[in-house]
Amino acid sequence: MLCVEENAFKNCVRLKKVDFNDGLQEIGPAAFAYSGIEKATLPDYLIVINESLFANSNLQDICIGKNTI
Numbered sequence: 001m002l003c004v005e006e007n008a009f010k011n012c013v014r015l016k017k018v019d020f021n022d023g024l025q026e027i028g029p030a031a032f033a034y035s036g037i038e039k040a041t042l043p044d045y046l047i048v049i050n051e052s053l054f055a056n057s058n059l060q061d062i063c064i065g066k067n068t069i
Contacts, residue, residue, distance in 0.1 A: 001025045009035050032057055
């Protein structure tokens with residue numbers, strides 16, 4: 001299973017946008033917490049989003065895939 005690990009981009013204040021590929025199935029807890037991310041597009045087949053994914057980030061725009069839980 002393809003996943004973004006817990007805290008993977010935490011505190012990456014220069015990160016502004018992320019687009020994930022269709023093979024991604026899970027994003028770990030706090031993966032983008034305290035980051036500069038402003039826009040995220042999540043793939044249709046992302047299965048799991050864990051807690052605090054974008055906590056205290058600059059997220060302004062998000063597109064969530066149709067199968068995400």
